[in-house]
Every structure is written in C-alpha cells, then in structure tokens.
Amino acid sequence: MGGGPAPRGALNGSSRRSTPGGDPGLYGPASEAWRLNREAMLLLAAGPRALLLQIAHPLVAEGVDQHGDFAADPWLRLRGTLRSYLAIVYGSTPRARAEIRRLNALHRGIAGPVRDAGARERHGPRYSARDPELSLWVHATLVDSTLVAAEAWLGPLSRDRRERFYAETRPIARAFGVPEGLLPPDLKTFEAYLAAMLGPTGPLRISATARRLALHVLQPPLGPVAPWLGWLPAPAYAWTMWPAVGLLPPSVRDGYGLRWGPIERSVSRWLVGGFRLWRPWLPPGLRWMPQARAADRRMTRAPRPSRVAVSRVAGTEARTGERG
Numbered sequence: 001m002g003g004g005p006a007p008r009g010a011l012n013g014s015s016r017r018s019t020p021g022g023d024p025g026l027y028g029p030a031s032e033a034w035r036l037n038r039e040a041m042l043l044l045a046a047g048p049r050a051l052l053l054q055i056a057h058p059l060v061a062e063g064v065d066q067h068g069d070f071a072a073d074p075w076l077r078l079r080g081t082l083r084s085y086l087a088i089v090y091g092s093t094p095r096a097r098a099e100i101r102r103l104n105a106l107h108r109g110i111a112g113p114v115r116d117a118g119a120r121e122r123h124g125p126r127y128s129a130r131d132p133e134l135s136l137w138v139h140a141t142l143v144d145s146t147l148v149a150a151e152a153w154l155g156p157l158s159r160d161r162r163e164r165f166y167a168e169t170r171p172i173a174r175a176f177g178v179p180e181g182l183l184p185p186d187l188k189t190f191e192a193y194l195a196a197m198l199g200p201t202g203p204l205r206i207s208a209t210a211r212r213l214a215l216h217v218l219q220p221p222l223g224p225v226a227p228w229l230g231w232l233p234a235p236a237y238a239w240t241m242w243p244a245v246g247l248l249p250p251s252v253r254d255g256y257g258l259r260w261g262p263i264e265r266s267v268s269r270w271l272v273g274g275f276r277l278w279r280p281w282l283p284p285g286l287r288w289m290p291q292a293r294a295a296d297r298r299m300t301r302a303p304r305p306s307r308v309a310v311s312r313v314a315g316t317e318a319r320t321g322e323r324g
Contacts, residue, residue: 022301023092029299032165033089036150038292041275046142047078048184048217048244054143057203057254058119059134061210066112076306078217085142086170089141090248100175107135107176115153116207119265123203132178137197144194148247152272154279176235188296193220198249214256 025104027033037043056060066165087099112128116119127134143166151157157165166187173183184190198200218241253260284293 022298024212024299025090025092025295026096027168029296032161034167034292034295036146036154036165037089038288039088039150039154040289042146043082043151043289044147045153045244045247046145047082048241049149049247050141050145050257051078051081051217052214052248053145053252055210056137056206056211056255057134057137058205058207058210059114059115059123060138061207061213062112062114062116062119062127063129063134066115067110076248086289090291092298098170104176111225116209118205118223119207119209122205129175131228132182135176135184136178136193137171139169139176139178139189140194140197140278143169143190145247152243152247153275155276159187168192178281189313198251204252204255206252209246211256214258217241218258243271252260253266 028118055064084099084103088096091099093255105234107129112124112127114123147157147162147165163186170183170185184193197204216234242264245253246260246265248256248258
C-alpha cells in the first residue's frame with residue numbers, strides 16, 4: 001500500500017495509545033464498522049442480500065454449489081460468513097488476524113470446473129476462490145449490503161459516514177488478496193464499480209444454479225438460523241427475508257424471478273417501520289449482536305498495548321495471498 005502501513009488510528013481518527021480499555025481489535029468503538037454491524041436486525045437483512053448478490057456472479061455460484069452441503073443447510077454458509085465477519089470486526093487483534101489467516105487457508109482449497117454451460121462459455125472452464133476479482137465482488141457485496149441495510153433499518157447515513165465506513169473496509173479486502181490496483185480507492189469509485197458490475201455489460205448473470213441456491217436461502221430451515229434471535233418463531237424467519245429481497249437491486253431481484261408486489265412491500269415496510277419505532281427501547285440482548293456486546297465488555301478491561309495496525313495486517317496477508 002502506498003506510503004507503507006498506516007496506524008490503526010487512520011481508521012477512526014484516534015490513536016491506539018489513546019483508546020481506553022482493552023484491545024480494540026482492528027477497528028475499535030469509534031469506528032463506523034463497530035457502530036453499524038452491532039445491529040442484529042440490520043445484519044439479518046444484509047446477510048441474505050449479500051449472499052444473493054454474491055451468487056449472482058456465476059463463478060461464485062459454482063463455488064458455493066460445489067463446496068459444502070448448501071442445499072441441506074444454506075444458512076450454514078450465512079452463519080459462517082457472519083461469524084467470520086463479526087470476528088474480524090469485533091474480535092481482539094489476535095482473534096481477527098487468526099480469522100483472516102483461517103479464511104485465506106480455506107479459500108486456497110476452493111476451486112473446480114465450471115459446470116454451467118453459460119458460465120463456462122463466458123468465464124472459462126474453471127473457477128477459484130483465490131481469483132482477486134471474485135474476492136473483490138464478495139467483499140463488495142458485504143460492504144454495500146451493510147450500507148444499504150443500515151439506511152433502510154436505521155435511517156439515512158451522511159456521506160461522510162458512508163465514506164468512513166468504506167475506507168475502513170479497504171484494508172480487509174487487501175488482507176483477502178484483493179490487489180491495491182484492483183480495489184476502488186474511495187467510495188465514489190466503489191459506487192462506479194458496483195454500477196458496472198450490476199449493469200447490462202457486467203459479469204453478473206443469474207444462472208440456473210444461482211436460482212436453485214436462492215430458493216434455499218429464501219426458505220430457511222426450521223432450525224436456529226439466527227441463534228441470537230432464538231425467541232423468534234421459526235416460520236417468522238421467512239418474513240425477515242422480504243426486506244432483504246426488497247433491498248436487492250431490481251435487476252437482480254427480477255433475474256431471480258422474485259415477486260415484489262404490494263403484499264411483499266407492505267410487509268417489508270411494516271417490519272422495518274416497527275423496528276425503527278421500537279429500536280430505542282429494545283434491550284441490548286435483542287438489539288445488538290453477541291459479538292458486539294462481548295467487544296464492549298472487553299473494552300472495559302484494563303488497557304493493554306497493541307502493536308498491529310489494520311493496514312499492516314492487510315499488507316502482510318495480501319502479500320501472502322498474492323504469492324499463492
């Protein structure tokens with residue numbers, strides 16, 4: 001990264017030395033990442049939206065379909081993605097770095113033949129999770145879905161907050177092997193990248209594989225798809241999918257053949273409006289993710305020195321990924 005590793009304070013405008021309490025991890029309580037990702041209902045909408053966007057890329061759909069038992073438990077991937085994401089956002093510095101290393105090692109084994117004829121003709125005979133362009137797309141879906149869901153569930157975000165959040169995510173993309181030259185340098189460029197990916201000449205195509213996978217995503221199992229919301233009756237989980245569907249770009253929603261009529265819009269507005277109304281009075285155990293509450297508790301402990309900056313972690317991991 002140009003100019004060498006930046007101090008972690010570059011993420012949130014504060015120095016690690018001046019951060020009170022325990023290890024703030026890669027972000028810390030002053031970051032937008034901590035502020036936004038703590039909301040459980042926000043992530044319950046952002047997670048499925050991100051996954052549906054990810055598999056809209058035919059090569060990502062191939063990888064998801066061929067690795068793991070997605071049909072038996074599609075939410076296993078979503079739960080795993082959320083656990084990893086939140087470990088990186090809210091975990092201690094050693095925990096976050098370990099999760100980045102674990103995921104990079106896992107992705108090294110995800111590769112195979114492209115079975116879908118249309119995807120094979122357009123993208124070639126093989127896919128790999130180590131493909132930097134696929135890594136960027138998966139990262140972009142998480143960033144964009146967090147911002148879109150935050151505006152829907154919490155209210156409008158200022159341009160400054162959106163820019164800060166995007167800037168905070170860049171080192172993590174680098175840690176997962178996205179080269180600096182490929183990674184959009186700022187929010188404006190990132191938005192242009194999204195528009196190009198979603199446009200008619202972009203690489204996204206809703207394949208038959210993606211449509212089959214989407215059905216599993218939108219029909220959650222009766223098990224604990226979201227353990228932190230264990231109080232929610234299992235059939236009600238399907239209702240939570242409607243806001244996620246409504247937050248999809250229309251072209252993607254139409255590509256999946258998902259209905260978005262008056263009933264779906266009304267239920268979505270009712271859910272989102274109800275959450276906004278009751279959010280200030282919800283207890284932390286229902287409103288906030290367990291990982292966020294654990295990080296809050298960690299920050300009340302005695303200070304301890306920490307030497308690793310997010311940018312340094314990103315630079316080390318990205319260089320490792322690029323060598324692989």
